Amino acid sequence: MKQFINLLKISLNVNFGISALRYRFTREKKRLWEPILIFLAIIIGGGSLVAFFTMVLYSVYAAGVFMNTPEIVITIGLLASQFVIFVFGIFYIISAFYFSNDVDILVPLPLKPYHILGTKFLIILINEYLVLLPMLIPAIIIYGVGTRPDIAYWFKSVFIMLLSPVIPLIIASVFVLVLMRLINVRKSKDLLMVIGGLLGLFLGVAINYFAQRMSNGNPDEFMQDLLTSRINIIDKLGEKLPHVLWGTYSLSKPGIEGLLYFALTIAVAAIAFIFLLWLGNRIFYKGLLSGQEVSRKKRNLSAEQINRKTQKTSNPVTALFWREWKLFLRTPIYMINGLAGMIMVPFLLLMPYFSGSGDMQELISMATDPQFITQATLVGLAIVLFTASINIVSCTSLSREGQTFWISKVIPISPKQQVTAKLLHGMAISGIGILFTIIIIAFVLQLSPVRLFTILILGILGSFLLNTLNLIIDVIRPKLVWNDPQEAVKQNLNGFFSILLTFVSLIIWGVLSALLFKIGIPEGWVYIILGLSAAILSVPSLAILYTLAESSYRKLEL
Amino acid sequence: MIKISNLSKSYSRGAVKAVDNLNLHVRPGEIFGFLGPNGAGKTTTIKMMVGLLNPDEGIIIINGFDNQKDPIDAKRSIGYVPDSPVIYDRLTGLEYLDFMANVYQVPPDIKMQRINHFLDMFELVDSANDLIKSYSHGMKQKIVLTGALIHNPALWIMDEPMVGLDPRSSHLLKELMREHCDKGNTVFFSTHILEVAERLCDRIGIIHKGKLIAIGDLDELRHGEHAATLENIFLELTEQ
Numbered sequence: 001m002k003q004f005i006n007l008l009k010i011s012l013n014v015n016f017g018i019s020a021l022r023y024r025f026t027r028e029k030k031r032l033w034e035p036i037l038i039f040l041a042i043i044i045g046g047g048s049l050v051a052f053f054t055m056v057l058y059s060v061y062a063a064g065v066f067m068n069t070p071e072i073v074i075t076i077g078l079l080a081s082q083f084v085i086f087v088f089g090i091f092y093i094i095s096a097f098y099f100s101n102d103v104d105i106l107v108p109l110p111l112k113p114y115h116i117l118g119t120k121f122l123i124i125l126i127n128e129y130l131v132l133l134p135m136l137i138p139a140i141i142i143y144g145v146g147t148r149p150d151i152a153y154w155f156k157s158v159f160i161m162l163l164s165p166v167i168p169l170i171i172a173s174v175f176v177l178v179l180m181r182l183i184n185v186r187k188s189k190d191l192l193m194v195i196g197g198l199l200g201l202f203l204g205v206a207i208n209y210f211a212q213r214m215s216n217g218n219p220d221e222f223m224q225d226l227l228t229s230r231i232n233i234i235d236k237l238g239e240k241l242p243h244v245l246w247g248t249y250s251l252s253k254p255g256i257e258g259l260l261y262f263a264l265t266i267a268v269a270a271i272a273f274i275f276l277l278w279l280g281n282r283i284f285y286k287g288l289l290s291g292q293e294v295s296r297k298k299r300n301l302s303a304e305q306i307n308r309k310t311q312k313t314s315n316p317v318t319a320l321f322w323r324e325w326k327l328f329l330r331t332p333i334y335m336i337n338g339l340a341g342m343i344m345v346p347f348l349l350l351m352p353y354f355s356g357s358g359d360m361q362e363l364i365s366m367a368t369d370p371q372f373i374t375q376a377t378l379v380g381l382a383i384v385l386f387t388a389s390i391n392i393v394s395c396t397s398l399s400r401e402g403q404t405f406w407i408s409k410v411i412p413i414s415p416k417q418q419v420t421a422k423l424l425h426g427m428a429i430s431g432i433g434i435l436f437t438i439i440i441i442a443f444v445l446q447l448s449p450v451r452l453f454t455i456l457i458l459g460i461l462g463s464f465l466l467n468t469l470n471l472i473i474d475v476i477r478p479k480l481v482w483n484d485p486q487e488a489v490k491q492n493l494n495g496f497f498s499i500l501l502t503f504v505s506l507i508i509w510g511v512l513s514a515l516l517f518k519i520g521i522p523e524g525w526v527y528i529i530l531g532l533s534a535a536i537l538s539v540p541s542l543a544i545l546y547t548l549a550e551s552s553y554r555k556l557e558l
Numbered sequence: 559m560i561k562i563s564n565l566s567k568s569y570s571r572g573a574v575k576a577v578d579n580l581n582l583h584v585r586p587g588e589i590f591g592f593l594g595p596n597g598a599g600k601t602t603t604i605k606m607m608v609g610l611l612n613p614d615e616g617i618i619i620i621n622g623f624d625n626q627k628d629p630i631d632a633k634r635s636i637g638y639v640p641d642s643p644v645i646y647d648r649l650t651g652l653e654y655l656d657f658m659a660n661v662y663q664v665p666p667d668i669k670m671q672r673i674n675h676f677l678d679m680f681e682l683v684d685s686a687n688d689l690i691k692s693y694s695h696g697m698k699q700k701i702v703l704t705g706a707l708i709h710n711p712a713l714w715i716m717d718e719p720m721v722g723l724d725p726r727s728s729h730l731l732k733e734l735m736r737e738h739c740d741k742g743n744t745v746f747f748s749t750h751i752l753e754v755a756e757r758l759c760d761r762i763g764i765i766h767k768g769k770l771i772a773i774g775d776l777d778e779l780r781h782g783e784h785a786a787t788l789e790n791i792f793l794e795l796t797e798q
Binding site for chain 1: 605608609610611612629630631633634636638640644645646648649652653655656657658659660661662663664665666669670673674677683686689
């Protein structure tokens with residue numbers, strides 16, 4: 001136990017950079033404004049997202065009160081947060097359990113497998129609270145303030161919040177442990193990571209699909225059913241996900257019944273955790289150690305083959321571009337994070353189409369109706385821009401270089417050329433997203449080729465601006481020190497800033513188009529103004545990017 | 559080839575002076591060995607020379623270019639080998655070399671010739687098509703070395719280049735260094751292996767607590783005591 005606590009302490013220190021922070025504040029005493037600024041940005045940016053989510057939860061609560069099931073707000077809060085945790089947890093777990101650099105240090109130490117597994121699990125758990133609490137606290141408060149339960153509610157709610165990510169993370173961990181043990185093929189570890197990640201994603205999409213099906217294609221009817229209590233949604237969900245039901249009941253049921261559910265929730269989480277440690281002790285090292293072996297092909301290359309592979313000479317920017325491209329495609333966690341959104345969003349778009357609901361026909365006829373075709377085009381453009389910009393490629397472009405950044409510092413290539421290659425890479429990835437989404441939009445919304453072409457051009461212009469701005473974020477604050485590639489993309493606040501930036505930009509463009517229409521500007525001109533606004537803003541943005549790159553590349557020390 | 563004037567660098571807001579008013583002149587055609595105990599300031603000095611760290615004060619002239627004012631021209635003259643071979647794990651050895659050659663704009667025929675030459679010399683032909691992450695420490699070190707020399711720079715700056723190399727590769731590297739300098743080029747390297755420094759270097763500089771405490775050829779360092787080995791000299795100087 002002492003060893004376990006010791007390991008946990010050191011892991012917490014490393015993970016959250018406690019010693020590094022202390023050093024920075026007490027010894028270096030520089031750039032103190034930066035954490036303050038980041039904190040403010042999180043409060044404002046995160047705050048607005050939380051505010052939005054709170055509004056949604058409040059309407060859920062209001063509907064719940066109407067149906068005499070106000071506790072539905074807790075169920076939805078638990079469900080939404082646990083869903084997010086499960087889907088993203090799979091990547092996180094594969095990466096932290098099996099691909100982390102500290103494995104080399106930890107395995108030779110006289111520690112039991114469950115010490116390492118347990119520590120890694122708890123670190124993930126703590127990180128997930130950052131995602132979970134902003135989603136769950138509003139639900140707890142809305143219900144608490146609305147129904148005025150006794151003091152035990154608030155006491156229990158703290159534990160329920162702390163416990164709620166445990167079950168989804170344990171399920172994800174067990175899934176990963178078994179997967180890594182079963183498919184014990186050394187060469188395909190990378191592939192496995194992609195498969196594991198995609199499985200998580202598809203599960204997410206599948207749940208969405210069934211949610212669509214559950215609504216029976218007609219939300220009005222569904223609400224009607226709910227209101228007339230023909231369906232008790234909480235019980236229905238409880239059949240599939242009992243721990244969500246217990247969590248809800250432990251807070252909503254008064255007296256002894258609530259306490260019993262509360263005890264049940266704690267007991268199940270504890271048993272599940274012990275089971276995970278037990279399983280980890282048996283199979284964790286087997287999967288882990290086989291992953292440490294790397295195979296080599298040992299192919300004899302003839303001089304001729306070498307010549308063929310190196311005969312083409314490219315200019316430095318092209319060489320840098322291909323470096324970015326290869327490293328991105330060959331690092332599973334980068335590829336999944338970069339491409340996931342671009343696959344997920346169009347699929348989510350397609351889902352209602354295939355679920356064959358009547359709404360879709362209605363939507364399509366609306367889109368083709370001259371009265372709404374402008375709105376359809378703008379919504380299409382917004383989706384294209386969103387898909388093209390959530391790939392976190394540009395905003396982690398420097399960060400991903402990590403400790404190999406020394407190469408970028410010593411090569412005789414100006415920072416301007418280096419970030420140009422990065423921008424081109426970001427645009428190439430966005431380009432895939434743009435094309436993919438436009439094809440889906442063409443299919444779903446059946447817009448005319450001229451409109452699709454307009455979306456394409458505006459999508460390229462808009463995503464160029466967004467990629468430039470995202471790259472600026474990473475040039476200002478790259479995260480170059482990390483143990484495990486996933487820290488460069490997932491535990492990097494730049495991703496959060498980037499998504500925030502995308503939302504803000506989309507809102508600004510949305511408001512701008514609404515205003516333009518309101519003052520009677522013809523449709524074609526609205527598109528031209530939107531395109532011009534992106535193109536014109538790109539010029540100073542690019543200039544700022546180049547200036548910042550010059551100073552940042554010089555200042556960054558390794 | 560290298561002119562360092564009044565170079566200083568400190569960490570922790572001046573609390574730790576890593577390099578303290580260093581002045582150094584390394585001439586063309588010279589193998590210069592840079593010695594010093596752990597934490598003496600060797601790597602900090604080297605990193606400032608190649609542009610990885612910014613000096614607090616002082617000027618570094620590389621091949622006639624101020625590395626602060628004309629960093630690109632200065633970098634073009636340098637082939638740098640860091641103390642640990644951290645490179646792109648997910649490129650193959652061949653891709654890495656191709657990348658480095660393109661970045662230094664080596665013409666295609668010369669590029670092919672040099673890649674073939676080095677891969678053959680370091681016995682990397684068999685593994686050139688494998689991802690670097692599958693390489694041993696020594697193999698990575700050899701790929702980094704090749705990548706640094708691919709553009710035939712006038713100045714080689716190497717931080718402990720022999721660490722991790724097998725005896726054969728280490729021997730080859732030493733021969734390469736000699737040949738390079740015989741053509742009028744320069745090698746500046748740090749090492750802890752005093753025998754290597756003793757046999758290979760034309761001149762040696764010893765740095766201690768950020769200050770250059772001795773510089774010269776072996777005879778000059780001996781101060782007339784002919785029996786003194788470099789080890790004796792080093793220990794005597796750095797114990798003070």
